Amino acid sequence: MHRPVKRIALLGATGSIGRQSLEIISAHPELELVAAASGSQPIDGLAPLTQVGGNLTDLLERAEPDLVLNAVVGFAGLDATLWTLERGIALALANKESLVVAGELAIAAWERGGGLLLPVDSEHSAAFQCLEGRSRESVDTLVLTASGGPFRGKSRDELVDVTPAEALAHPTWNMGPKISVDSATLANKGLELIEAHFLFDLPYDRIEVVVHPSSIVHALIRFRDGAVLAHLGYPDMRVPISFALTYPERAATPIPQLDLAGGLTLEFTAPDLETFPMLALARRAGELGGTNPCVFNAANEVAVAAFLDGRLPFLGIAEVVAETLDAADGAAPRDRDELVEADAEARRLAERGVGVA
Numbered sequence: 001m002h003r004p005v006k007r008i009a010l011l012g013a014t015g016s017i018g019r020q021s022l023e024i025i026s027a028h029p030e031l032e033l034v035a036a037a038s039g040s041q042p043i044d045g046l047a048p049l050t051q052v053g054g055n056l057t058d059l060l061e062r063a064e065p066d067l068v069l070n071a072v073v074g075f076a077g078l079d080a081t082l083w084t085l086e087r088g089i090a091l092a093l094a095n096k097e098s099l100v101v102a103g104e105l106a107i108a109a110w111e112r113g114g115g116l117l118l119p120v121d122s123e124h125s126a127a128f129q130c131l132e133g134r135s136r137e138s139v140d141t142l143v144l145t146a147s148g149g150p151f152r153g154k155s156r157d158e159l160v161d162v163t164p165a166e167a168l169a170h171p172t173w174n175m176g177p178k179i180s181v182d183s184a185t186l187a188n189k190g191l192e193l194i195e196a197h198f199l200f201d202l203p204y205d206r207i208e209v210v211v212h213p214s215s216i217v218h219a220l221i222r223f224r225d226g227a228v229l230a231h232l233g234y235p236d237m238r239v240p241i242s243f244a245l246t247y248p249e250r251a252a253t254p255i256p257q258l259d260l261a262g263g264l265t266l267e268f269t270a271p272d273l274e275t276f277p278m279l280a281l282a283r284r285a286g287e288l289g290g291t292n293p294c295v296f297n298a299a300n301e302v303a304v305a306a307f308l309d310g311r312l313p314f315l316g317i318a319e320v321v322a323e324t325l326d327a328a329d330g331a332a333p334r335d336r337d338e339l340v341e342a343d344a345e346a347r348r349l350a351e352r353g354v355g356v357a
């Protein structure tokens with residue numbers, strides 16, 4: 001069968017998601033890489049159009065893609081997400097931060113554009129697949145699983161002196177530095193909670209987070225009749241990347257099939273919100289709405305960078321974020337420029353917090 005070529009623009013091509021995406025793209029002749037961008041590493045020759053730094057929407061304008069894979073890390077991915085959604089171009093979204101900070105604006109742009117929004121985050125890809133074709137009324141709750149990160153089971157006292165190297169040693173996923181630290185603080189699951197709220201139009205009290213150390217079950221949906229659908233698979237981002245890039249075809253991948261008879265057991269527990277306050281802070285920021293999720297994200301980006309630089313202890317990350325949320329006004333952004341202002345103001349407040357921590 002002859003399939004039409006899908007023209008892909010890959011933003012964040014040198015990162016963990018970006019490199020795994022290149023592997024999937026090169027395995028499928030019908031996926032054509034037309035543009036690639038990175039933040040600072042050179043990528044000459046990787047695609048017909050390449051760009052290092054600069055304005056990502058300029059590159060997208062020139063590339064005329066059928067699908068944008070946004071695998072940039074952090075707030076820097078915002079404009080590319082809004083640009084793609086507004087135009088009804090398919091968006092494969094790894095950059096969860098853009099949906100967290102711009103929730104209502106992004107969803108409004110998506111509705112105007114009318115294109116596909118395919119989550120690449122493994123939990124959201126899983127939930128998307130469990131929800132496909134079901135009515136919203138039939139859904140009771142969405143359950144997101146968290147590995148618990150490298151510090152699962154530790155007390156606050158044991159976390160006082162942990163180093164960046166320890167925080168970066170994730171037990172089940174091999175990822176970029178920012179999301180690895182976010183997994184160690186549980187901020188990542190907090191961002192994912194807000195991401196899920198916007199992606200699936202579910203109120204926060206219908207989204208639960210459970211700790212599941214082996215990362216085999218990525219998400220579950222409880223339906224009103226008592227049935228539960230779960231999505232399982234080995235933790236390998238090439239699966240959700242391939243799902244998004246080859247949707248709706250679900251092409252083959254090199255990932256091994258799940259071995260059940262080998263003795264697979266699945267364990268779930270409640271998250272420890274006292275030791276890992278970032279999850280509760282994110283839930284509160286999400287429930288408050290307005291620019292609170294944007295403030296949460298900005299303060300977290302500043303605090304994580306300071307922790308990785310050795311300027312802030314691990315437990316200081318949540319302190320800086322909590323103080324910044326208290327100090328910021330949180331008013332709803334009317335447009336993208338107000339969001340950029342809220343982000344900048346939150347970064348100033350958080351830098352001040354890092355300075356006195």
Ligand code: NAD
Pocket residue numbers: 011012013014015016017018037038039040041053054056071072073074076094095096097120121122173174175176177178179237
């Ligand atoms: P990474 O740090 O490995 O890579 C980030 C990429 O973004 C790099 O290519 C970098 O050059 C690029 N970048 C940074 N700033 C940029 C800018 N201003 N303009 C253009 N490019 C820029 O990060 P990652 O782990 O690949 O994560 C990327 C995104 O995917 C994050 O939002 C993360 O939360 C999400 N995500 C990652 C994983 C994973 O397994 N790594 C899983 C789920 C979600």
Ligand code: MG
Pocket residue numbers: 121122123192
């Ligand atoms: Mg995830």
